Amino acid sequence: MTNKLLTFATVISASALLAACGGAQNSSRDQIRAVGSSTVYPFAKAVADSLAKSNTAIKSPIIESTGTGAGMKLFCSGVGVAFPDIENASRRMKKSEYEDCAKNGVDKIAEIQIGLDGVAFAEAKGGLGIKLTPEDVYKALAANPYGKPNTAKTWKDVNAALPAEPILVYGPPSTSGTRDALKELILTVGCNANAETKALKDSDKDKYEKICTEVRSDGAYVDAGENDNLIVQKLEANPKAIGIFGFSYLEENADKLMGLTMGGIEPTYATISDFSYPGARPLYIYVKVAHLDAIKGLREYVAEWAKSWSKDGLLAKQGMVVAPDAVLANSGRIASEFTLLDPAELK
Amino acid sequence: MSDPATLSRDARIAARLNRRYAAERRFKALGFVAVLFSALVLAFLLVTMTANALGGFQRAELRFPIDFASGAMTVDPAQLEGANAMQVLEGAGLKDVVAFAASQSLGDAGAAELPDGAWREVGEALIDDPSRLGGTFQAALPASDDLAAALRKDGQPQLRGLADQLAAQGKLVTAFDWGFLSRGDATGPQDVGIWGALKGSMLTMLVTLLLAFPIGVLAAVYLEEYAPKNRWTDIIEVSINNLAAVPSIIFGLLGLAVFLAIFPNYRSAPLIGGMTLALMTMPVIVISGRNAIKAVPPSIRDAALAVGASRVQTVFHHVLPLALPGILTGTIIGMARALGETAPLLMIGMRAFVASPPDGFTSPATVLPVQIFLWSDEIDRGFVERTSAAIIVLLLFLLVMNGLAIYLRNRFEKRW
Numbered sequence: 001m002t003n004k005l006l007t008f009a010t011v012i013s014a015s016a017l018l019a020a021c022g023g024a025q026n027s028s029r030d031q032i033r034a035v036g037s038s039t040v041y042p043f044a045k046a047v048a049d050s051l052a053k054s055n056t057a058i059k060s061p062i063i064e065s066t067g068t069g070a071g072m073k074l075f076c077s078g079v080g081v082a083f084p085d086i087e088n089a090s091r092r093m094k095k096s097e098y099e100d101c102a103k104n105g106v107d108k109i110a111e112i113q114i115g116l117d118g119v120a121f122a123e124a125k126g127g128l129g130i131k132l133t134p135e136d137v138y139k140a141l142a143a144n145p146y147g148k149p150n151t152a153k154t155w156k157d158v159n160a161a162l163p164a165e166p167i168l169v170y171g172p173p174s175t176s177g178t179r180d181a182l183k184e185l186i187l188t189v190g191c192n193a194n195a196e197t198k199a200l201k202d203s204d205k206d207k208y209e210k211i212c213t214e215v216r217s218d219g220a221y222v223d224a225g226e227n228d229n230l231i232v233q234k235l236e237a238n239p240k241a242i243g244i245f246g247f248s249y250l251e252e253n254a255d256k257l258m259g260l261t262m263g264g265i266e267p268t269y270a271t272i273s274d275f276s277y278p279g280a281r282p283l284y285i286y287v288k289v290a291h292l293d294a295i296k297g298l299r300e301y302v303a304e305w306a307k308s309w310s311k312d313g314l315l316a317k318q319g320m321v322v323a324p325d326a327v328l329a330n331s332g333r334i335a336s337e338f339t340l341l342d343p344a345e346l347k
Numbered sequence: 348m349s350d351p352a353t354l355s356r357d358a359r360i361a362a363r364l365n366r367r368y369a370a371e372r373r374f375k376a377l378g379f380v381a382v383l384f385s386a387l388v389l390a391f392l393l394v395t396m397t398a399n400a401l402g403g404f405q406r407a408e409l410r411f412p413i414d415f416a417s418g419a420m421t422v423d424p425a426q427l428e429g430a431n432a433m434q435v436l437e438g439a440g441l442k443d444v445v446a447f448a449a450s451q452s453l454g455d456a457g458a459a460e461l462p463d464g465a466w467r468e469v470g471e472a473l474i475d476d477p478s479r480l481g482g483t484f485q486a487a488l489p490a491s492d493d494l495a496a497a498l499r500k501d502g503q504p505q506l507r508g509l510a511d512q513l514a515a516q517g518k519l520v521t522a523f524d525w526g527f528l529s530r531g532d533a534t535g536p537q538d539v540g541i542w543g544a545l546k547g548s549m550l551t552m553l554v555t556l557l558l559a560f561p562i563g564v565l566a567a568v569y570l571e572e573y574a575p576k577n578r579w580t581d582i583i584e585v586s587i588n589n590l591a592a593v594p595s596i597i598f599g600l601l602g603l604a605v606f607l608a609i610f611p612n613y614r615s616a617p618l619i620g621g622m623t624l625a626l627m628t629m630p631v632i633v634i635s636g637r638n639a640i641k642a643v644p645p646s647i648r649d650a651a652l653a654v655g656a657s658r659v660q661t662v663f664h665h666v667l668p669l670a671l672p673g674i675l676t677g678t679i680i681g682m683a684r685a686l687g688e689t690a691p692l693l694m695i696g697m698r699a700f701v702a703s704p705p706d707g708f709t710s711p712a713t714v715l716p717v718q719i720f721l722w723s724d725e726i727d728r729g730f731v732e733r734t735s736a737a738i739i740v741l742l743l744f745l746l747v748m749n750g751l752a753i754y755l756r757n758r759f760e761k762r763w
């Protein structure tokens with residue numbers, strides 16, 4: 001009996017010791033940690049790489065691609081070395097997320113817009129070449145366009161000017177930031193074209209959201225997962241299909257794919273950076289100001305972002321759309337002064 | 348005149364016999380087709396992977412001579428002994444010397460396609476062998492990602508002319524990239540390496556093995572040799588069998604909720620990854636271990652006990668050595684599954700960009716299957732070949748691991 005008790009005590013004290021070791025290690029970390037959007041991930045990687053190469057005293061930051069929403073949760077869970085220093089976001093922080101952050105003591109956040117991305121619609125070269133508008137896309141993809149079940153089988157059913165070819169669209173899954181952008185920038189715009197539905201926004205917000213952003217699930221919209229390369233392959237195999245992905249993929253695969261016009265405007269660097277293309281969206285990084293002095297190299301990493309986002313900088317080469325000058329000037333100021341984010345601005 | 352009854356009976360027997368033979372042949376043929384099918388699928392996988400991976404183990408290199416003897420750079424070879432040798436070389440202007448030599452040999456357009464950090468490779472070569480400072484050094488440095496794409500007849504069309512011209516002069520070649528096996532992850536396909544992920548996988552597997560094997564074997568021994576047969580042991584047995592069938596992502600959630608709550612600072616560390624995978628591997632080892640121990644003939648135990656061995660001696664001297672081959676088979680299956688697992692590791696933060704290979708069990712790391720997953724999602728098309736190369740490395744690792752286990756199994760195998 002005593003023998004068993006002794007063993008038990010040993011096990012307990014051993015695990016306590018192990019935990020204590022972990023606790024002691026908790027007081028320092030020499031690598032920056034960033035979490036968040038898979039769209040920002042390649043850019044964050046490039047900046048991290050460039051920082052590690054130019055400044056050998058700093059260890060290369062660890063960048064995790066969790067998706068914007070999951071990243072926000074991690075970022076907002078507290079202040080301290082166990083929590084990430086930077087959140088990469090392909091949309092703005094929501095008010096509810098800021099409140100969650102503030103509840104856990106993360107109330108000093110600097111919001112830096114790093115550039116732009118576009119939600120591009122594309123098809124294989126030699127495809128249908130159809131000219132879309134947000135309204136057409138909404139009517140083709142919504143589960144219940146304007147409150148009625150979607151019966152459209154071909155593009156012609158949506159808009160008589162379009163060809164009588166079946167609707168087949170490969171797009172991002174519901175967890176993706178690209179899908180959020182699709183909802184906000186295209187579907188909601190198309191939805192608002194109907195005055196009656198638009199009026200719902202004030203009277204019945206939940207119903208409005210459901211009608212405007214729910215995507216049909218009868219096979220016309222195919223959820224292709226977070227792997228955008230897969231969509232490119234599917235488009236090549238089927239020239240009558242349309243794909244939805246980040247603009248940088250369209251740019252990289254320019255020899256296989258062609259972008260579709262949206263409301264008569266082609267997705268290009270120029271149209272996305274002046275927001276004339278409807279599918280343009282800003283990209284952000286959020287920095288925990290409380291970590292600036294505690295984590296070695298965090299200031300330098302943010303400065304490296306500022307160095308990389310100009311017109312002939314590193315990020316433009318990686319396929320990011322450069323933000324307008326006024327935005328960049330503002331971001332540059334925040335990146336050096338770390339002005340705090342004003343929660344009143346968030347929605 | 349023969350008897351009609353006998354004749355018909357003979358004919359019936361002959362017909363039945365024929366049917367039975369035919370059934371036998373059909374069964375044999377079906378079995379053969381099944382084997383052939385699996386062999387073909389395996390061959391297809393290996394051939395396509397290897398064909399793709401051949402390019403992945405290579406990189407486009409710019410080759411040009413650098414003349415150190417002419418004295419453009421004055422460095423005392425003795426200074427290259429210390430830890431800050433690279434700073435000494437940088438201070439002496441090695442970067443400019445390399446850039447100058449590149450533009451002399453390749454022209455300005457070609458030199459522009461030399462990446463910013465490429466001079467460091469020359470620096471490393473000089474630190475390796477300072478005597479190179481006295482002569483002409485044949486540099487073979489990675490070309491930029493754009494030029495490498497142009498050489499593959501891919502990417503920007505305006506660079507293809509330059510790529511063809513340099514290739515014709517023998518200054519731009521694709522060469523086997525040893526560095527792929529020694530570098531960590533990077534941004535461009537020209538600079539990436541697999542060593543970071545490989546080392547991460549090794550560390551993770553080591554933790555998994557060290558935890559799952561002893562715990563699994565001890566549990567199996569206790570359940571088979573000591574545990575009384577009652578309702579409690581039945582419940583435990585059912586639970587372990589169920590645990591082996593739980594989808595791996597659930598173990599990831601468990602790792603997130605339990606291990607990361609205890610050690611929040613070890614996110615992405617091989618220690619946590621190994622612990623999570625050990626949970627997944629352990630039930631497999633317990634089940635196979637119990638079966639192996641059950642298969643040891645009772646006469647062996649009886650004989651040992653009869654000559655006066657204690658229970659512990661019986662187990663460790665006789666039962667376990669005989670059961671070891673079976674236990675090892677279970678361990679191989681469990682470890683192979685753990686090696687290829689990504690889902691639980693995504694939950695505990697191993698889906699990350701980690702440029703420097705991990706220093707130890709507690710530094711952030713990624714593992715081979717996650718690295719493959721990350722590269723397959725890369726925008727740059729140079730990564731397609733790199734991904735195949737990483738898959739080959741993963742398969743080779745698996746082969747080595749299994750080979751070791753099979754060797755051990757055969758060594759311990761005893762027949763009676």
